[in-house]
Amino acid sequence: MSDYKGRIGNLIRDARKHRGLTQSQLAELLGTSQSAINRIEKGHQNLSLEMLARIGSALDSEIVALGAGPTHLRVNGPTTLSGSIEVKTSKNAGVALLCASLLNRGRTTLRKVARIEEVNRLLEVLTSLGVQTRWLNDQNDLEIIPPADLDLAHINEEAARRTRSVIMFLGPLLHRSDSFELPYAGGCNLGTRTIEPHMSALRPFGLEVKATDGAYHASVNRAVEPGRPIVLTERGDSVTENALMAAALHTGTTVIRNASSNYMVQDLCFYLQKLGVRVDGIGTTTLSVTGVASIDVDVDYAPSEDPIEAMSLLAAAIVTKSSITITRVPIEFLELELAILEEMGFRYERSEEYRALNGETRLVDLTTHPSELHAPLDKIHPMPFPGLNIDNLPFFAVIAAVAEGQTLLHDWVYENRAIYLTELNKLGAQVKLLDPHRVMIEGPTRFSGAEVVCPPALRPAVVILLAMLASKGTSVLRSTYVIHRGYEDLAERLNQLGASIETFRDI
Ligand SMILES: CC(=O)N[C@H]1[C@@H](OP(=O)(O)OP(=O)(O)OC[C@H]2O[C@@H](n3ccc(=O)[nH]c3=O)[C@H](O)[C@@H]2O)O[C@H](CO)[C@@H](O)[C@@H]1O
Ligand SMILES: C=C(OP(=O)(O)O)C(=O)O
Numbered sequence: 001m002s003d004y005k006g007r008i009g010n011l012i013r014d015a016r017k018h019r020g021l022t023q024s025q026l027a028e029l030l031g032t033s034q035s036a037i038n039r040i041e042k043g044h045q046n047l048s049l050e051m052l053a054r055i056g057s058a059l060d061s062e063i064v065a066l067g068a069g070p071t072h073l074r075v076n077g078p079t080t081l082s083g084s085i086e087v088k089t090s091k092n093a094g095v096a097l098l099c100a101s102l103l104n105r106g107r108t109t110l111r112k113v114a115r116i117e118e119v120n121r122l123l124e125v126l127t128s129l130g131v132q133t134r135w136l137n138d139q140n141d142l143e144i145i146p147p148a149d150l151d152l153a154h155i156n157e158e159a160a161r162r163t164r165s166v167i168m169f170l171g172p173l174l175h176r177s178d179s180f181e182l183p184y185a186g187g188c189n190l191g192t193r194t195i196e197p198h199m200s201a202l203r204p205f206g207l208e209v210k211a212t213d214g215a216y217h218a219s220v221n222r223a224v225e226p227g228r229p230i231v232l233t234e235r236g237d238s239v240t241e242n243a244l245m246a247a248a249l250h251t252g253t254t255v256i257r258n259a260s261s262n263y264m265v266q267d268l269c270f271y272l273q274k275l276g277v278r279v280d281g282i283g284t285t286t287l288s289v290t291g292v293a294s295i296d297v298d299v300d301y302a303p304s305e306d307p308i309e310a311m312s313l314l315a316a317a318i319v320t321k322s323s324i325t326i327t328r329v330p331i332e333f334l335e336l337e338l339a340i341l342e343e344m345g346f347r348y349e350r351s352e353e354y355r356a357l358n359g360e361t362r363l364v365d366l367t368t369h370p371s372e373l374h375a376p377l378d379k380i381h382p383m384p385f386p387g388l389n390i391d392n393l394p395f396f397a398v399i400a401a402v403a404e405g406q407t408l409l410h411d412w413v414y415e416n417r418a419i420y421l422t423e424l425n426k427l428g429a430q431v432k433l434l435d436p437h438r439v440m441i442e443g444p445t446r447f448s449g450a451e452v453v454c455p456p457a458l459r460p461a462v463v464i465l466l467a468m469l470a471s472k473g474t475s476v477l478r479s480t481y482v483i484h485r486g487y488e489d490l491a492e493r494l495n496q497l498g499a500s501i502e503t504f505r506d507i
Pocket of ligand 1: 165236237384415
């Protein structure tokens with residue numbers, strides 16, 4: 001019995017850390033004392049079901065759900081990987097296209113969609129609005145049929161709050177309704193992520209949004225139209241997507257300046273073209289969109305492969321000093337990353353280029369060779385595309401940890417992401433946080449197994465998993481929902497390459 005209480009205490013501690021709360025902060029949310037939380041976490045306290053439910057809701061985590069507790073991974077290392085693995089389509093194009101399907105009154109079929117939790121949350125939201133969605137086969141083809149009228153009053157708030165992508169409903173919805181509400185967007189906990197750029201991009205289409213009581217209250221003034229080019233205040237991916245979607249159903253030509261030309265934006269542009277929207281300037285920072293008054297077509301689109309998953313697999317091969325073949329790598333979105341890796345001494349071969357199913361994106365197969373890496377001469381920092389991808393930066397932390405010498409990583413983008421990289425120290429790395437945006441990494445590292453709770457951010461969580469593959473002994477990575485948010489069957493697929501990763505639950 002006391003063991004049972006201890007296990008529940010551990011679950012609560014993990015969920016609290018995952019939310020980034022101290023014991024005192026959780027106590028405050030529950031109207032109790034820090035010492036009570038301490039007793040609960042140590043398993044020294046009887047808990048009523050009601051208290052468990054309150055803790056669960058304060059931590060946004062179901063503490064006790066029969067057979068459905070959080071999943072953890074047990075990793076036995078060190079591993080050498082071998083064989084071949086195919087890159088899946090991207091999370092970020094997947095979610096953008098799900099939002100964009102709301103522009104179309106006809107049926108959208110998306111091919112080979114990544115079957116990940118972020119997509120599942122958006123599908124739950126779409127279903128709650130009355131959209132019919134259906135997985136068609138084990139190839140992950142997905143059919144989406146919107147209703148004549150969306151049931152915005154019954155939006156699944158719980159699902160919506162767990163993803164940031166719901167913010168991309170603003171662009172399509174402003175054409176469907178004069179006033180509507182959306183719950184606040186979630187996503188990775190990376191510090192404050194402003195939505196103001198979205199507002200200033202959509203204001204020219206008459207959208208006004210007030211954010212109060214946990215919701216965005218949107219109203220649309222149909223008399224307002226973009227009279228001059230829309231200049232994005234940030235070259236963000238989802239803000240560009242929102243502006244594109246708003247422009248798609250605006251008759252006339254809208255010019256969007258300082259647009260992101262990143263991979264998910266390009267996939268959205270190709271999809272819009274299939275819907276009959278004219279988009280010029282794809283791949284550049286000035287997009288010109290000639291919209292149509294209504295869209296009602298049955299359309300089929302295949303988003304491209306995920307450059308971030310490809311980078312994750314490259315990092316897996318590098319830290320485990322393995323030779324593997326990674327197929328369907330969207331090379332045009334990974335060229336800079338590979339150039340830096342080459343400078344660091346990474347050896348690999350690449351095949352001839354071929355096209356993704358969207359007929360546009362250039363793909364290659366890469367075969368990695370075990371390489372002795374050294375630190376790069378200059379610091380590594382991300383930039384909007386064609387710079388080094390912002391979501392790829394964390395993978396350079398674990399790569400730098402196996403390289404000889406000192407590497408400086410500068411994540412100017414996110415307030416809270418670099419700090420999670422210091423979790424690598426639990427496995428023996430030397431990652432020094434210089435300030436909230438910069439880490440200095442000293443290699444090479446002899447990783448050794450440890451227990452780590454997933455940080456509340458997708459990429460840093462995967463980085464820790466990859467270091468565990470290279471760690472001697474057994475490691476445990478707890479509460480892995482955040483990884484499933486962006487990767488399909490990652491552990492199983494790494495196991496097919498020879499890793500030893502077991503998935504388990506506490507209760
Ligand atoms: C669903 C989706 O597609 N998510 C991606 C998208 O999120 P998303 O488009 O939502 O990114 P954000 O709007 O949160 O931007 C990321 C951060 O960069 C800052 N910023 C961005 C652009 C800029 O020119 N200047 C600037 O300062 C923002 O203030 C923010 O702090 O883009 C991020 C940055 O590539 C990626 O990490 C996310 O994976
Ligand atoms: C930050 C990320 O995602 P999101 O925008 O969905 O939080 C990511 O993909 O690394």
